[in-house]
Amino acid sequence: xxxxxxxxxxxxxxAFELAREGGMxxxxxxxxxxxxxxxxxxxxxxxxNMEELKKDVQKRTAWFFQEYVAAHIEKEDYFHSIGKAYLLxxxxxxxxxxxxxxxxxxxxTIHSLEELYERECSTSTADFLAEKYAISLEAAKRLxxxxxxxxxxxxxxMISSNFGIPMEELDRQLQSAYEIFLQQILQEKKQNV
Amino acid sequence: xxxxxxxxxxxxxxAFELAREGGMxxxxxxxxxxxxxxxxxxxxxxxxNMEELKKDVQKRTAWFFQEYVAAHIEKEDYFHSIGKAYLLxxxxxxxxxxxxxxxxxxxxTIHSLEELYERECSTSTADFLAEKYAISLEAAKRLxxxxxxxxxxxxxxMISSNFGIPMEELDRQLQSAYEIFLQQILQEKKQNV
DNA sequence: TCTTTTATATAAATGGATTATATAATTTAG
DNA sequence: CTAAATTATATAATCCATTTATATAAAAGA
Numbered sequence: 001x002x003x004x005x006x007x008x009x010x011x012x013x014x015a016f017e018l019a020r021e022g023g024m025x026x027x028x029x030x031x032x033x034x035x036x037x038x039x040x041x042x043x044x045x046x047x048x049n050m051e052e053l054k055k056d057v058q059k060r061t062a063w064f065f066q067e068y069v070a071a072h073i074e075k076e077d078y079f080h081s082i083g084k085a086y087l088l089x090x091x092x093x094x095x096x097x098x099x100x101x102x103x104x105x106x107x108x109t110i111h112s113l114e115e116l117y118e119r120e121c122s123t124s125t126a127d128f129l130a131e132k133y134a135i136s137l138e139a140a141k142r143l144x145x146x147x148x149x150x151x152x153x154x155x156x157x158m159i160s161s162n163f164g165i166p167m168e169e170l171d172r173q174l175q176s177a178y179e180i181f182l183q184q185i186l187q188e189k190k191q192n193v
Numbered sequence: 194x195x196x197x198x199x200x201x202x203x204x205x206x207x208a209f210e211l212a213r214e215g216g217m218x219x220x221x222x223x224x225x226x227x228x229x230x231x232x233x234x235x236x237x238x239x240x241x242n243m244e245e246l247k248k249d250v251q252k253r254t255a256w257f258f259q260e261y262v263a264a265h266i267e268k269e270d271y272f273h274s275i276g277k278a279y280l281l282x283x284x285x286x287x288x289x290x291x292x293x294x295x296x297x298x299x300x301x302t303i304h305s306l307e308e309l310y311e312r313e314c315s316t317s318t319a320d321f322l323a324e325k326y327a328i329s330l331e332a333a334k335r336l337x338x339x340x341x342x343x344x345x346x347x348x349x350x351m352i353s354s355n356f357g358i359p360m361e362e363l364d365r366q367l368q369s370a371y372e373i374f375l376q377q378i379l380q381e382k383k384q385n386v
Numbered sequence: 387t388c389t390t391t392t393a394t395a396t397a398a399a400t401g402g403a404t405t406a407t408a409t410a411a412t413t414t415a416g
Numbered sequence: 417c418t419a420a421a422t423t424a425t426a427t428a429a430t431c432c433a434t435t436t437a438t439a440t441a442a443a444a445g446a
C-alpha cells in the first residue's frame with residue numbers, strides 16, 4: 001500500500017486550525033481535505049465522524065488554553081495574571097474561547113461541584129492560595145471554585161455579548177470579585193480563631 | 194388565493210416546541226412542516242431562513258424564562274426564589290436552559306457591563322434590593338450584577354456538566370455566593386458612614 | 387514475482403436547506 | 417357575474433455537506 005501520508009494528529013490539527021481561524025462552522029471535511037491536500041477518505045479512516053472530530057478539537061483547545069495560561073502565570077500576581085491571560089485569549093482567539101468555555105466538561109456526566117473542581121482545576125492553585133493567605137486547603141478550594149465560577153460567568157457573557165466589552169472593564173470586575181471572595185475567607189478565618 | 198392557514202407565530206411556536214422537546218438540533222424544516230401539517234413553503238415565506246428562525250426561537254425562550262421566573266418570585270425570599278426558579282427550569286427544561294444561557298444577548302455587540310445590565314436586568318430588582326437593605330441604587334446594581342454573573346457561571350457549568358450536579362448543591366452554592374456579595378456591600382456601607 | 391494488504395482517491399448515496407415551478411383558491415377589475 | 421391577477425400552499429428540483437461504496441496503486445510478504 002502507499003505509505004501513510006496522513007495521521008489522525010494531522011487531521012485534528014488541521015481541524016483545530018480551521019476552528020481557530022473561522023469558528024467550528026469552518027470544520028468541514030472538504031476544508032480539512034483541502035488543507036491537508038488529500039481526499040476525504042483519510043479523514044474518515046482516522047475519525048469516525050465529524051461529531052467525534054469536533055470533540056477532539058475541543059480537547060485540543062482545552063490543552064492549548066492550559067498551556068497558554070500556565071505560561072502566563074506570575075507567582076507574585078497569581079490570580080490576576082490568570083485572569084489577564086484569559087482576557088487576552090478572549091481577544092486574540094475569540095473562536096477558541098467560545099469552545100473552551102461552552103464545551104462539555106467531560107464525556108460523562110459530572111455529579112457534584114467537587115467532581116467538577118477535581119476535573120477542571122489543578123490542586124496546585126489551591127495549595128498556593130492556602131499557603132499565601134495561611135488558610136486551610138478546604139477554604140482555598142472554596143475560594144478557587146468561586147473564582148472559577150465567576151470567571152465562567154464573565155466569559156459566557158463576553159461570548160454572548162459578541163466580545164464587545166473592553167478587557168479593562170472585565171479585568172476590574174474579575175479583580176473586584178476576587179477581593180470580595182478573599183475578604184470573606186479572611187474574615188471567616190479571623191472569626192474562627 | 195387560499196386563505197392563510199399558517200402564520201409566522203405558528204411557525205415559531207412549532208419550532209420552539211421542537212427545540213423544547215429535543216434541543217435545537219430537532220429544529221428542521223421537515224419537522225416543523227410535519228408538526229404544522231403543511232409543506233416547507235409556508236415556513237420559508239414567513240422566515241427568511243433557519244438561522245433567523247432559530248434566533249426567533251431564542252427570543253421566544255428568553256420570554257418564556259422571564260415569564261416563568263417572574264411568576265415564581267416570592268417577595269420575602271426574593272433572590273433565593275429567583276435562583277430556585279432557574280434551577281427548577283434547568284431540571285424541567287434542560288434544552289431551553291441551554292439556549293437561554295448560551296444565547297447571544299443581542300443582535301448587536303454590547304460594549305460595557307452597564308449596557309449588558311440595562312439590557313438583561315429589569316431595574317425593579319435593584320430598586321427592591323436598595324430599599325430592603327437601605328443601600329444606594331448603585332450598590333444594589335453592583336450586587337445584582339454580581340449575582341447575575343455568578344448565576345451565569347453556575348448555569349454554564351451545569352449545562353456543560355450534563356445537568357448531573359444536584360439542585361440542592363447548586364442552590365447552596367448560589368446562596369452562599371449571594372451572602373458573600375451582600376456582606377461586602379453592607380460592610381462597605383458601614384465604613385462609609 | 388505474484389498475491390495480499392491497505393492508504394488514498396474517485397464516485398455515489400443520503401439528508402437537510404433552499405429555490406423554482408405548479409396549482410388552486412380568493413380578490414378584484416371590468 | 418365573470419375573467420384576470422394575486423398569492424398561500426404544494427410539489428419538485430437544486431445545492432451543499434456528510435457519509436459510504438468502489439476503485440486504484442503502492443508497499444509488504446510469500
